[in-house]
Amino acid sequence: GIQVEQSPPDLILQEGANSTLRCNFSDSVNNLQWFHQNPWGQLINLFYIPSGTKQNGRLSATTVATERYSLLYISSSQTTDSGVYFCAGTSGSRLTFGEGTQLTVNP
């Protein structure tokens, strides 16, 4: 079956700090997405990144498909970055989420 593992489970930062979140996924995963879930529960698409590197403002992501991992980089973190970050892998029509990284950014 599909396996998606995220680390770390929790991360506390001071505003302005940088961070790296990691996602390992199994062979059956074909594509990868990163989401941010805000405190109100809304899942916001960050990246659809089966391979390579993408950047969007202070966020960037890299997926190395041959080694089955993806990294999400957050630079110059802000309090509004707080929430849960999920990576999710697709296999067929199934999207399977990792357990998430709970990020808290303190002012």
Add this chain to the structure above:
Amino acid sequence: DTEVTQTPKHLVMGMTNKKSLKCEQHMGHRAMYWYKQKAKKPPELMFVYSYEKLSINESVPSRFSPECPNSSLLNLHLHALQPEDSALYLCASSQGGEETQYFGPGTRLLVL
């Protein structure tokens, strides 16, 4: 526009009630999904509709009954739920297959 809307935002129901959750998208997507998310856990897939036909049912109890009246709408009919069914119910849509899924804001359900 990448918006998926869900109503209601919050729902409280008794174990003998019948209620429905609604989801709508106007992105021309051909696949729609229901997920269930318990507190401090990731979303879990419940159902997948592709071209208005149910393609995946992840062994969900029959007290949850999905319906796809047309390509833009997805309903989840609820009947005789249990308190453990209390959760955030998320709807999503995509172009299908392994394409990007876009999520609605969810319905927070409390079963008393």
